[in-house]
Amino acid sequence: MPEGHVIHRLAGELTLAFAGRSVAVSSPQGRFAQAASLLDGAVLRRAEAYGKHLLLDFSPAAVPEGLVSPPAPGPFVHIHLGLIGKLRWVHPGPVEGAATLRLRIASEEHAAELRGPQTCALIGPDEVDALVAGLGPDPLRPDADPDRGWRRVHRSERSIASLLMDQRVAAGVGNIYRAEVLFRQRIHPDTPGNTLSARAWRRIWDDLVALMPQGVQHGRIDTVRPEHSPEAMGRDPRVDRHGGEVYVYRRAGQPCLVCGREVSVREFEGRNLYWCSRCQRRR
DNA sequence: TGTCCATGATCAA
């Protein structure tokens, strides 16, 4: 269950474990079998994340200068976990649960298993370009340009809650970061993009740039400031599966950590939207 | 054992 931080973390782990090495590639389930057999034994150059998209680069090694024209880049494995997909590290060894195992990548020391992805496909360089071009700025990428997101936001009548889930606005943001960044910046989720100030967008963006790398580093989403931590407030730490300490996500009916009002929730565009109606005033 | 739900996105109508 991934927002961008999960994908970037996985890209780093995969690169660390496999980059420059020949890997065993298989699809015990069979749904990626043809591509897997094509890649089996190939060298994984590196893994890279763009928003919630993961790309495994199997480009051939560079050819010595001037010998022949350089080989075309690719192939790439394009992975998108969707809502329920998981990529997990397991001990190398016999495969269990083959019926759902879409893709397995393994060396002598490491093995990663992909189950339930929305996408797992072999693509070429043109498709990679098109994919990346279709995404908005990714707060986890150093070259990201927040103005590209702002151009969409400030021209849109859609709410900022809707816009933040739009991967053309900010790639990698999902339901948790949406709720949490709007809470932290005290912005009502229904605020139309075209009434949001450039300064407010910048606060949202800068906060994402501050929060998401922590998510990559810790492998969980923590958004609560030190003064609202369990220790500071004498509260039991959260034991939820997604793990992190948050202000509003999945806290409907519980007291807001800042003002005490019950956290609100409603269904919005097919997802649960959480906010505090006192801390996040309409304007 | 069954039902519901989830950090997502696409497609048809």
Added chain:
DNA sequence: TGATCCTGGACAT
């Protein structure tokens, strides 16, 4: 807007 796809964990029966 609703149906659909993919899997597994929590909870109810």
